[in-house]
Amino acid sequence: MLDLLQPSQIWLTKLDSRTKLLMFLAYAFAVLSTKPQMHIAWIALAVLLAMMFFVARIPIGWALRRFIPILPFVGLGAIGLLFGGSRETFIQVTVKMLLCVGAAIWLSATTPFNQLLEGLRKLKVPTLLTIMLSFMFRYLFVLAEESIRMSRAYQSRCPRKQTLKDAANIGKLAGALMLRTYGRAERIYLAMLSRGFDGEFRTISVQRMTSADFALLIAFIVSLVLIVISLR
Amino acid sequence: MHIPDGFLSTPVLVATNAAALVTVGFAIKKASEELDESQIPLMGVTAAFIFAAQMLNFPIVGGTSGHVLGGLLAALLLGPNAGMVVMTVVLIVQSLLFNDGGILALGANIFNMAFIGSWCCYWVYRWLAKISKSETVSVAISAWLSVVLGAVICALELALSGAVPLVVVVASMAAIHALIGIGEALVTVAAFAFLKRTKPELVRG
Numbered sequence: 001m002l003d004l005l006q007p008s009q010i011w012l013t014k015l016d017s018r019t020k021l022l023m024f025l026a027y028a029f030a031v032l033s034t035k036p037q038m039h040i041a042w043i044a045l046a047v048l049l050a051m052m053f054f055v056a057r058i059p060i061g062w063a064l065r066r067f068i069p070i071l072p073f074v075g076l077g078a079i080g081l082l083f084g085g086s087r088e089t090f091i092q093v094t095v096k097m098l099l100c101v102g103a104a105i106w107l108s109a110t111t112p113f114n115q116l117l118e119g120l121r122k123l124k125v126p127t128l129l130t131i132m133l134s135f136m137f138r139y140l141f142v143l144a145e146e147s148i149r150m151s152r153a154y155q156s157r158c159p160r161k162q163t164l165k166d167a168a169n170i171g172k173l174a175g176a177l178m179l180r181t182y183g184r185a186e187r188i189y190l191a192m193l194s195r196g197f198d199g200e201f202r203t204i205s206v207q208r209m210t211s212a213d214f215a216l217l218i219a220f221i222v223s224l225v226l227i228v229i230s231l232r
Numbered sequence: 233m234h235i236p237d238g239f240l241s242t243p244v245l246v247a248t249n250a251a252a253l254v255t256v257g258f259a260i261k262k263a264s265e266e267l268d269e270s271q272i273p274l275m276g277v278t279a280a281f282i283f284a285a286q287m288l289n290f291p292i293v294g295g296t297s298g299h300v301l302g303g304l305l306a307a308l309l310l311g312p313n314a315g316m317v318v319m320t321v322v323l324i325v326q327s328l329l330f331n332d333g334g335i336l337a338l339g340a341n342i343f344n345m346a347f348i349g350s351w352c353c354y355w356v357y358r359w360l361a362k363i364s365k366s367e368t369v370s371v372a373i374s375a376w377l378s379v380v381l382g383a384v385i386c387a388l389e390l391a392l393s394g395a396v397p398l399v400v401v402v403a404s405m406a407a408i409h410a411l412i413g414i415g416e417a418l419v420t421v422a423a424f425a426f427l428k429r430t431k432p433e434l435v436r437g
Binding site: 105176179189 | 263264273305331418
């Protein structure tokens, strides 16, 4: 689950992250604007998405695993179907979820997170949020590995079948993890002070919207509009 | 409980994103007043901690395993406003980095899990602690509620979008999460008691 795609050095990762964010939003809105009987438009949108995946050279296995979180919602739709929901609605919702999540997977596969953060900063997301996002991204993997290690150590010393009673011990593990987190946060702050931190977070800006960004964005939006309007 | 994109209808998306913008804006404003800059690293790393704590699985019933969501725990550690901001950050990272939960549906997920599951349930906890005089019971009930309430509101949003019949989705989501909530309550109570014993200055509430 923690497995991120190494961004390949292709022209897609060099585009401004705002371009790709806007492409995702345009695609998702196009998908949401389709009506239940627009099957051909869905196929066209799926082909467009497949082309985007192909251009970005995203490994299929990696992408498929990222669809797993939507399975409970497909299941929920299926339960609704069993209890008198319409089949048309179920198909529509499932297709829309697959297309939208596919586009989101494309976005996270082609855009390194620090670039996405720079894009969010430029789109005027509150500073406190973007700073916390960058802290979280920096320490996420460190703490996740610590959590996996602690969990494994617990399981190896607890050779019986685990029951709900273990939840209390998991709580203590979480508490111990928080103590380590707190110690880490203190050290991080001291390290920041020793490097001259004065309360202001300075960030560099490396991304620019170039003519290539605008050209791709416009071409993409025009093709989405054409698909949605002509195939209704 | 992380709603993906494509499930919610446009009116529900607009309403939930507006609600999330207002509540998160309020929480950010309040949190910036309460905390000084030395606590920003703590908040950021606590967000990473909540994410990591969600990886500690425990068995529920019949081979299925659950994990803690940590909404109430975040609020107990940092207070309701900073706790809500932390949960918002966790949800943004899960959506943008791991595709767990939609990007357009972020507003709905933030409303369900950060506002209801963290901010609201913290005040439920404060109220319970006042009337019941037992911290453990109050933590347990409000941690259970943070999961169940979040799931019920999530079910309502799904039903309002017209994707699934109302009674079915509310009943099934409430039933599943009433079970998951028991695990959440046990883990939160144990973590809270452990931290209160070892480092009392770390927990509020």
